[in-house]
Amino acid sequence: MTERLYYTDAYVKEFDAELLQLVALEDGRRAAILDRTAFYPTSGGQPFDTGTLGGARVSDAIDSDDGTVFHVVEGNVEVGPVRGRIDWERRFEHMQQHTGQHVLSAAFDRLLTARTVSFHLGSVTSTIDLARETLPSEIHRAELEANRVVWEDRPVSIRFVDPDEAAQLPLRKEPVREGRLRLVDVQDFDLSACGGTHVSRTGAIGAIVVSGWERFRGGTRVEFVCGNRALRSHQSLRDAVAASIKLLSVAPSELPSAIERVQTDARDLKQQVKDLHARLASFEADTLATRAEHLAQARVVLAALEGLDGGGLKAIAAAIVERPGHAAVLVSAPPPSAAVVARAADLTLNSAAILKALVAAHGGRGGGRAQLAQGGGLSGTTEDMLALARSLLSS
Secondary structure: OOEEHHHOOOOOOEEEEEEEEEEEOOOOOEEEEEOEEOOOOOEOOEOOOOEEEOOEEEEEEEEOOOOOEEEEEEOOOOOEEEEEEEOHHHHHHHHHHHHHHHHHHHHHHHHHOOOEEEEEEOOOOEEEEEOOOOOHHHHHHHHHHHHHHHHOOOEEEEEEEOHHHHHOOOOOOOOOOOOOEEEEEEOOOEEEEOOOOOOOEHHHHOOEEEEEEEEEOOEEEEEEEEHHHHHHHHHHHHHHHHHHHHHHOOOHHHHHHHHHHHHHHHHHHHHHHHHHHHHHHHHHHHHHHOOOEEEOOEEEEEEEEEOOOHHHHHHHHHHHOOOOOEEEEEEEEOOOEEEEEEEOOOOOOOHHHHHHHHHHHHOOEEEEOOOEEEEEEEOOOHHHHHHHHHHHHHO
């Protein structure tokens, strides 16, 4: 079993230890086993620490069932005395998030009787899953209460108790582990069994900011950031708002209504473009229909059209075959080409069969029905594609 220095002092940044053994893990990585460590292994929703052991990089720390901590190392390190150094910026950020989670969970529990079912400390944001659905106004109240505790700079202490003593204490949640328990005590606000790393005073959390929430499994998932992450989140949001108001030439308070106007204008323009495309398709269809060839008792338009996608070809083909006795085989240029085959309702030729033959000869994929079929990704020259279609229709 590895002695865990962070249990009693989460502020240990460097330490001396004895490297007892180097082992190969199942995934092929190499891990060091120490007699004592300040590296926190992934456990209880908190991510692992990184840092160095001697001249080797510690890229992961893994907790085992027997209490041994495996330090995944990259680089040269040997059995014997070794000095460990924690990536303090990463560790302290995790301490801010984890202590902030305790305070925020306690605020939800105290104000709203909304119990925390689980939590996760992510690399960018963290989440708390509450047992019941909560209103935005309730979340706002809990956020304010949690930050009040932060600003009061209350002490956060660690102590160890046996199960009998723990049973007499007002713990926020039932312990999941048996035996002697490590308790994290936020003075007069929260008392929880926890093995994670925490700041020594709530003021070091900096701020607790709820960044979003959603319904989740009959309750509410609350997303939050603390400390340095809250600052980075604010900076990112500030920069995004500043760029947006500059582009839209509005004040920050007018941004939502400005975005709504832009969305409305975009919808109107989209409809206008759609109407114009329909009119252009009709004009193009009129022009092409005058050049239709007589094939297999039908008037067939065979054409390669530049700059159109499958949707544009389909619109023109649909306009052509509104005329009785007409069919159309249209391909886009340059290749790789989209292709559309269509025929009027009074004809019996099989558009899907013609497209299938084109795909078989020129690659790509597609499908459809007897009246209309379309595909894409055809290679080769458009002249060869249309020649094959002409041959198929003639026969």
